[in-house]
Amino acid sequence: MKKSLIALAFGTLALGIAEFVMMGILPDIASDLHVSIAEAGHLISAYALGVCVGAPMLILARKHPLKRILLVLVAVIMAGNVCAALAPNFWTLMAARFVSGLPHGAYFGVGSIAAEKLADKGKDSEAVSIMIAGMTIANLLGVPLGTALSSMLSWRVTFLLVGCWGMIVLYYIWRWIPPVENLPDTGFRGQFRFLRSPAPWLLIFATMLGNGGVFCWYSYVSPMLVHVSGFSPDRLTLLMILAGFGMVVGNLTGGRLSDRFTPGRVAAVSQGSIFVILLLLFFTAHTAWLGALLMCLCTAGLFAVSSPQQILLIRYSKGGEMLGAGSVQVAFNLGNAIGAYCGGLPLDAGLGYQYPALVGAPFALAGFVLLTVFHRKYERSR
Structure with a gap:
């Protein structure tokens, strides 16, 4: 298995934990920030809204190399989750969750294109599935771990874990992914x-x-x-x-x-x-x-x-x-x-x-x- 695809999967692992762990730690957040479970559920919606806003913004980065875009997106993942871990109140956490969602769809989009270009001939779909595997492993291991950390220590530790993992992702994308051929620019309308x-x-x-x-x-x-x-x-x-x-x-x-x-x-x-x-x-x-x-x-x-x-x-x-x-x-x-x-x-x-x-x-x-x-x-x- 190519190291470059593993590096991309590391990124989807971070995104998978950030998105799905909320279902397990909502009661802890609601109790700590003195809001109802229903209000805390808006944090899930804030992340989803970030995904929907962030993905179309990729057209603004179309002229930049794919590897550079990936590095910037991982930096935003780190920033959003660290801000969530340090959020002093509910509304700050809401904003941090929105920011955390911004790179989600964009990372999958750019990562899929990079995986296709890095794939061996005739194995395009398998390469994309390896990248997406990080999301599935997040549900298998990362989400239970994050939920356990929230119960034993604090929900803030869970978000901090994702932020720290982002540093590892940043390093391995920089280290393992070679320069990827840029996409031809068809213009904004194109x-x-x-x-x-x-x-x-x-x-x-x-x-x-x-x-x-x-x-x-x-x-x-x-x-x-x-x-x-x-x-x-x-x-x-x-x-x-x-x-x-x-x-x-x-x-x-x-x-x-x-x-x-x-x-x-x-x-x-x-x-x-x-x-x-x-x-x-x-x-x-x-x-x-x-x-x-x-x-x-x-x-x-x-x-x-x-x-x-x-x-x-x-x-x-x-x-x-x-x-x-x-x-x-x-x-x-x-x-x-x-x-x-x-x-x-x-x-x-x-x-x-x-x-x-x-x-x-x-x-x-x-x-x-x-x-x-x-x-x-x-x-x-x-």
Whole structure:
């Protein structure tokens, strides 16, 4: 495995912890800063807003070398998380979370382009999946570690950990990533020209709806496992590690299969599998072992579509590759927000914790249809 791809994965590991650890440390932050859990939840939204704002800003950096852009983005990751660790009050922390989110989509966009250029011939998707692997390992190990540090010491230590890890990322990107060929500058308007084609829109909406379907269910996975599947609360940490394991396996498998077949086909099949799994979760989650197994399979499917979607948007955004690659993370975060909201609707109506999976199934089906249309129209015709 190339050191340059490992360096890129170190960066997505930092981003994965920064984004997902909030779910585990919200109660600690709310208690320390004297706000409600609901108010503390706005810190998740602030990060997502930062992602949506930061990714399109890549067009302003289009003339700079990719390696230099990566170094600047990692510096912003460090600054945002260190400021979060030192935040004296809730509103300062909110601003720090917004800043922390700014480099997220941009890093994935630039990192994906760099990974594709550094990949061996015929292994583009696998290279992107190695970069994304940092995000999955964050869910497997980093998030449980950050949650434990928050419980034992302070939530501030968790953010400080990400900031310190950023220093390591900065060093290894500087040390291990060679100068990468710059993208041709198509001008400001040229960055948006690819959006005239239906292809990127099919991919963007498939990402948003597909991920929205998963997060209808995954946003409420812990209470489902406890109240429906019957697991005791002290088993949740192990179950979340199992979910992270599914993400790791799904991501690497999706990347490898995309190079063997086509990314669109792999993404469509994975998305179709998610639709079936969500339906099975609704009907069978009351059986503990099935609930745990299906959770692992669903998180595997979630990341099996990630690298194919990332590589496809690069290929179908000629002239605006940075914007195209970054738009995947914008769509992903919008899907998270929509999914969490829609998944909560049956709970507000007094229904059980298995119902968010049922609500998510049509979203996943819509994502499958869009990816299937894309595959048949743009890949099979080539």
